[in-house]
Amino acid sequence: MKKMIISVLAKDRPGIIASVTSDLYELGCNLENVNQMILQNQFAGFFITQVPKGLSCETIRQELALKEEDRGLTIHVRPLEEETQAPVSEKEIFLITTSGPDQKGLVAQLSSIISSFGANIVNMKAVFMGGSNPNENVMSYQVLVTKEIDAPAMFAALKEKANELNLDIRIQHKNIFDVTNKI
Incomplete structure (x- = not known):
């Protein structure tokens, strides 16, 4: 089939x-x-x-x-095309969450950094209610990172951009997130 x-x-x-x-x-x-x-x-x-x-x-x-x-x-x-590329040997999922004041281009700016490092966003949710209440403007990315990607440099670039945009940012390995949220 x-x-x-x-x-x-x-x-x-x-x-x-x-x-x-x-x-x-x-x-x-x-x-x-x-x-x-x-x-x-x-x-x-x-x-x-x-x-x-x-x-x-x-x-x-x-x-x-x-x-x-x-x-x-x-x-x-x-x-649905058959996957033709070789399977990735080592991959990890990181959860990147930002919150802060709503402004145009937030998703574009952060996703461009992720893409520039060759990482893939496998799931994303953004909820913008407007205004400056950071609890009402949240973006959550699940990012696939392979061993070929310079993850520390990507995370540093994301933190720098978040600081520039007045966003709080949290970056956590999915396994750690899963364990801490079972409690």
Whole structure:
């Protein structure tokens, strides 16, 4: 079976996941991964599924659009490419959290530093409520760091930028975060 990734966007309401996954099941698809979130009042869902032979991206999109016709869903389907690069031998996840006054370009500036070192953001959440209350403006990055990356230099650059932007920053290895948050 080949794999496809399906993204679904819509105004949030109860039942979107139930409806889309039921439709995929009826098409003979097998779900492997699902990730969904609500941003303000908007639903965003991502479904990785194994697809039966002969079922194309366009057929899946058309069938989902037909079944969900009156529900206001925007659906995109594309094949999931096989991973061609060699697996990374040593990798670690670090959690980087900033809080502070809201200002334009925060995500762009910090993510550019992470990218410039060759690190990959594998998960990110930013909540901006505006104003200067740091508890209402928080960014959280999960960053994949390989042994080839100069992590201390990247962390120093992030701390320098955070200081320049008047942000509090915390950088913690995911394993340490997990252990301390079990208590």
